[in-house]
Amino acid sequence: MPKTVIVIGGGPAGSTCAALLARAGLKVTLLERERFPRYHIGESLLLALVPIIDAAGAGDAVRSAGFQIKNGAVFQWGSDEWIIDWPKMVRAGAHSWQVERSVFDEVMLDNAAAQGVEVHQEAKVTDVVFDGGRPRSVEWVEDGRTRTLAADFVVDASGRAGVLANKFGLRQQHEIFRNVATWSYWRGARLLGQAPAGAVHSISTADGWIWAIPLAGDKLSVGFVTHKQSFGRIRAEFPSVAEFYRDRVFASKSVAWMLEGAEQVEDVRVEQDYSYVATRFCGPGHFIVGDAACFLDPLLSTGVHLGMYSALIAAASIASIANDAMAEDVAQDFFEYSYRRAYSRLIVLVSHLYQRYENKDSYFWQAQQLRVDGGAEPASPLHSFMDITAGTTDIREAGGAFERVSTDALIKQAQHAREIANKSIDTTVPNVALGIPDLDMSALRDLWDGHDKASDYDGAHRLVVETTPRLRLRDARA
Numbered sequence: 001m002p003k004t005v006i007v008i009g010g011g012p013a014g015s016t017c018a019a020l021l022a023r024a025g026l027k028v029t030l031l032e033r034e035r036f037p038r039y040h041i042g043e044s045l046l047l048a049l050v051p052i053i054d055a056a057g058a059g060d061a062v063r064s065a066g067f068q069i070k071n072g073a074v075f076q077w078g079s080d081e082w083i084i085d086w087p088k089m090v091r092a093g094a095h096s097w098q099v100e101r102s103v104f105d106e107v108m109l110d111n112a113a114a115q116g117v118e119v120h121q122e123a124k125v126t127d128v129v130f131d132g133g134r135p136r137s138v139e140w141v142e143d144g145r146t147r148t149l150a151a152d153f154v155v156d157a158s159g160r161a162g163v164l165a166n167k168f169g170l171r172q173q174h175e176i177f178r179n180v181a182t183w184s185y186w187r188g189a190r191l192l193g194q195a196p197a198g199a200v201h202s203i204s205t206a207d208g209w210i211w212a213i214p215l216a217g218d219k220l221s222v223g224f225v226t227h228k229q230s231f232g233r234i235r236a237e238f239p240s241v242a243e244f245y246r247d248r249v250f251a252s253k254s255v256a257w258m259l260e261g262a263e264q265v266e267d268v269r270v271e272q273d274y275s276y277v278a279t280r281f282c283g284p285g286h287f288i289v290g291d292a293a294c295f296l297d298p299l300l301s302t303g304v305h306l307g308m309y310s311a312l313i314a315a316a317s318i319a320s321i322a323n324d325a326m327a328e329d330v331a332q333d334f335f336e337y338s339y340r341r342a343y344s345r346l347i348v349l350v351s352h353l354y355q356r357y358e359n360k361d362s363y364f365w366q367a368q369q370l371r372v373d374g375g376a377e378p379a380s381p382l383h384s385f386m387d388i389t390a391g392t393t394d395i396r397e398a399g400g401a402f403e404r405v406s407t408d409a410l411i412k413q414a415q416h417a418r419e420i421a422n423k424s425i426d427t428t429v430p431n432v433a434l435g436i437p438d439l440d441m442s443a444l445r446d447l448w449d450g451h452d453k454a455s456d457y458d459g460a461h462r463l464v465v466e467t468t469p470r471l472r473l474r475d476a477r478a
C-alpha cells in the first residue's frame with residue numbers, strides 16, 4: 001500500500017508538492033478552500049522556478065499558457081540603477097514568466113490532478129487531528145458536510161491562513177516589515193527602455209518603493225509599498241486609498257513617465273502585515289511549506305519561489321521517509337535547515353536594500369558574502385546578487401539533480417554568511433528606504449543568528465535533493 005499524504009491548500013506550494021509526491025508514487029489528496037480560478041497577488045516569478053515546474057510535470061502546460069516572458073529585472077534604487085539580464089548573465093534564452101495568478105495557479109492545480117492527485121475544491125480544512133505529536137487525520141467541510149480522512153503525512157500549504165502555524169501558535173510577525181502594499185492594474189503603459197524584456201521594475205521613492213510587472217495582454221501591475229507608519233501618516237491626507245495610491249505612484253518621475261496616457265483598469269487593492277515566520281517548519285508526520293511557514297516581503301519577488309522550493313524539498317523528504325530510505329528526523333532536519341536558510345538569506349538581502357541607500361556595490365558585495373557556491377568558480381558581486389535574487393543559489397544548495405555541492409564548503413560558508421549578516425545588520429543605521437528613521441533591526445539579527453547554526457544541522461548538510469530517476473534525498477557522502 002502506498003503511503004498517504006493530505007496537502008492543505010492548492011496555491012503554487014500545495015499544487016507543486018502534491019504533484020511531486022504523486023509522481024513519486026504516493027497517494028495524495030489535496031484540499032483547497034476556494035474554487036479556481038481565484039484572484040491572488042504574487043505575479044513575478046524567479047528563474048529558479050523553471051526546473052521545479054518541470055520536475056512537477058507542469059512545464060508544457062505553463063509554457064503554452066501564454067504568460068509574459070520575463071528576462072530579468074531593473075532596479076532604480078536611491079540614486080543608482082542596475083539591470084539583471086538573465087539571458088546575458090545566465091545563458092541565452094534564460095527566462096521565467098510574469099503571470100496572472102488566477103491562471104497560473106489553476107494550471108498548476110490542474111497539473112496536480114493530471115499527475116494523479118485527488119483534488120477537492122471548495123473544501124475548507126477545519127482541523128488537523130494529532131495523536132502523540134503526529135497528525136492522524138484531517139477534517140474539512142465540503143458541500144456543507146464535515147469529512148475526515150486519515151493520512152501518513154500532512155503538508156500544510158494553506159498560505160497566510162496558516163492552518164498548523166495557528167493551531168500551534170508558531171507564527172511570529174516581523175516588526176521591521178510592517179508594510180502596507182496598495183496596487184492596481186493599467187493598460188497602455190510603457191516600460192523603461194533599458195529594461196530587459198518583460199522585466200520586473202523596482203523603483204524606490206522618498207517613502208517606499210514601487211513595483212511594475214508587465215503581464216500578458218498589455219496589462220501592467222503597479223504597486224506601492226510603504227511602512228505602516230508612513231502609510232498611516234500619508235494616507236490621512238487623501239479622501240480615499242485610491243487617491244493615495246495614484247498620488248504615490250505618480251510621485252515617481254519614472255513611473256509617471258511609464259503611466260503617461262495609460263488607463264487604470266481595476267480598483268486599488270490593499271494588503272498589510274504580511275511578514276512573518278513560524279518558529280518551526282515541520283514535526284513528526286507534518287511539513288509546513290510556502291506562505292503557511294513564512295513570508296518576507298514583496299521586494300525581490302521571492303514568495304512563489306520560496307513556496308515552490310519548500311514544496312520540492314518537503315516532497316523529496318517525504319518520498320525518502322515513505323520509502324524507508326531515510327529516518328524521519330534526519331530528513332526533517334534537512335528540510336528545516338534548507339528552507340530556513342533560503343528564507344534567512346533573502347530576508348537579510350531584502351532588509352539591506354530597505355535599510356539604507358548606500359550604493360549598489362554594497363548590495364552586490366553583501367550578496368557575494370551571503371552566497372554559498374559550494375566550490376563553484378568565484379562570481380562577481382553583481383552575479384552573486386543576480387544568483388540569490390533569481391533563486392538559483394537555493395536550487396544549487398539543495399544540490400542533487402541540479403548541481404553537486406561540497407558539504408564542507410557549505411558548512412564553512414554558512415558560518416561565514418552568518419558572521420557577515422550579523423555585521424551588516426546595523427541597528428543604528430536609519431531605515432531610509434521606508435522613511436522610518438528608528439526601526440530596530442536587532443530582531444532580524446536574532447532571526448538569522450538563532451536559526452543558522454550550521455553545526456546543529458550537520459546531518460542536513462550531507463543530504464542533497466535528487467529528482468531523477470526518482471525524487472528523493474540522497475546522502476552526498478554515499
Ligand SMILES: Cc1cc2nc3c(=O)[nH]c(=O)nc-3n(C[C@H](O)[C@H](O)[C@H](O)COP(=O)(O)OP(=O)(O)OC[C@H]3O[C@@H](n4cnc5c(N)ncnc54)[C@H](O)[C@@H]3O)c2cc1C
Pocket residue numbers: 008009010011012013014031032033034040041042043044045046123124125126157158159160161162163181271274289290291292295297298301302303304305307
Ligand atoms: C503585496 C504582495 C506582492 C507580492 N508579489 C509577489 C511577486 O511578485 N512574486 C512572488 O513570487 N511572490 C509575491 N508575493 C508573495 C506571494 O503572493 C506568495 O508568497 C505566494 O502566493 C505563496 O504561495 P503559497 O502556495 O504558499 O500560498 P497561496 O498562494 O496563498 O495559496 C494558499 C492556498 O491555500 C488555500 N487555503 C487557505 N486556507 C485553507 C483551508 N483552511 N483549507 C483549504 N485550503 C485553504 C487558499 O485558498 C489558497 O489557495 C507577494 C505578496 C504580497 C503580499
